[in-house]
Amino acid sequence: MRVLLFPVGSYGDVHPFIGIACELLSRGHDVVLHTSEHFRSLAERAGVPYYAVDTEEEYKRALYDPNLFHPLHGFRTVARNVILPWQQRHYEIVAREVATSQSQLLMVGSALAQGLYMAHESFQVPYATIHLQPSVMWSSVRPPRLVRYMPASAKMPAWWNYGVYRLAERVMIDRILRGPTNAFRRELGLPAISRSTNLWHSPQKVIGMFPEWYAEPQPDWPANTALADFPLWDESDLGELDAEVRAFLDEGDPPIVFTPGSAMLNGHQFFAEAIAACQLLGRRAILLTRFPQQLPEPLPSGIRHFSYVPLSQLLPHSAALVYHGGIGTLSQACAAGVPHLIMPLSHDQPDNAERIERLGIGATLYPNQFRARKIAEKLQHLLQSEQTAAACREISARLANPLGVSRAVDEIERMLTENAAAETLSR
Known part of the structure; x- marks a missing residue:
């Protein structure tokens, strides 16, 4: 089987697909990762x-x-820069594969890979x-919380939520x-769609890479x-914990880790308030960003900057994580059993923040609340709360034997078997 993988987004979106690619390769499948040029070196280091x-550029x-990351304009930005340009590129990649490949093909992508x-x-x-x-x-x-002030909720009637x-x-x-999607579909001889979200979910298989206790199926x-x-x-499979990071961890108490996400370039205030909060608390900190400017x-x-450290290696030695609420970062904090303080901006972040609060393992400060004194107060409570610590330990225990990647690949292989059986019956 030749599996074509199409992740779209930042490191948090690409990392899971690298893990899936490595698992597929270990099971003897032919795999090609199709994503941004920016991730070429990562794919090469992983052997994908x-x-x-x-x-x-x-x-x-x-x-x-x-x-x-604007709460209202963020999706438009992603659509203009990525979703729409990549629709045709993804389609053309698959068309070439269909014309040239001698193997059975299977495509795997995210909701943003609509060309698939x-x-x-x-x-x-x-x-x-x-x-x-x-x-x-x-x-x-x-309903998931898509924005801070969400007019839809589980307390409202289903008809109301649907309307919202x-x-x-x-x-x-x-x-x-x-409009642009239907224009491209006309070129392909495909019927127009009435709703853009019709292209979010495969009609054959949808794989949610999160556990049921995090998001109960509806x-x-x-x-x-x-x-x-x-x-x-x-990336923890690609090397040991950096010696400088290890040395800093060994110098004192577990630090608080701060990161606004791998794609954030406008985090000046986030880091300024983080530093001031740590000084109020008298705590050490690690600041993670690929953009030190x-x-x-x-x-x-007592405060150090590192460009990137695999969180699975860092967070077990840390006191807490303060971050944007991205799902990849969130899952590593859950596995490490550390409390979360989330500053959600847009996309999936408000929903993730709400779920973390519901689990009792973290708190939320929206950007206009993200000030040193409030950060210090929230962290102090999280770090001193025995109830939070117990909830963190319970969640961590649930992730002690991570099976997400292997289960996702099981579903992909099961899909191939079902498709092969259907083809046999149709002959």
Whole structure:
């Protein structure tokens, strides 16, 4: 089997697909990862065959867009810079594979890889969607929190929640995606779509890479949904913990780790408030960012900056994690058993923050609340709460034997078997 993987996004979106690729390769499958040129070196270090969908310049253009994490304009930014340009590129990649490959093909992508849905319609190539976060599984029964002040909730009638989502879809999604998408579909001879979200979920298989205790399946989720678990792949397989990081950890008490996410370039205030909060608490800290220009110079004593450290190696030696609420970072903090303090901005982050609070393992401060004194107060409570510590230990125990990647690959292989059986019956 030749599996074509199509992750879209930042490191948190690509890491799980690298883990899946490595597992597929270990099981003897032919695999090609199709994503941004920016991740070429990561794929090569992991030994995963790779094809660039864009250029480094295009990746940076999207990354440097100031609206990337805006609560209202963030989706438009992603759609303009990634979703729409990649639709045709993904479709053309699959068309070439169909024309040249001698192997049976299977496509795996995220909700943003919408060209795969159209390739499935045109060529009948089997297709699985992987959702890393439950926020894309819209439900009128128990709606995910898409923005801070969400007018839909589990306390409201299902008809009301459906109306809220439909309005949001028309205003924020269809207005951006539907016209260009339908223009491309006309070129391909495919019928127009009435709703852009129709392309979010594969009609054959949807794999949720999160556990049921994190997001309980809802009756109006796609019927073909199977939950795996958190993927928990973060480059730790590619090397030992950096010696400088190890030395800093050994110098004193467990530090608090701060990161606004791998794609954040406008985190100046986040880090300034983080540093001030640590000084109020008298705590050591590690600041993680690939863009050190966001940091003040020099850093105070007891506070260190590192570009990247696999969180599975770092967080077990840390006191707490303060971050943006991205699902990949969140899952590593759950596995490590440390409390979370989340500053959600947009996309899946408000929903993840709400779920973490519901589990009793963290707290939330929105950007206008993210000030040193409030950060210090929240952290002090989280670090002193025996109830929070017990909840963190319980969640960590549930992730002691991570199976997310292997279960996702099981579903992919099961899909191939089912497709082969269907082809046999049709002959």
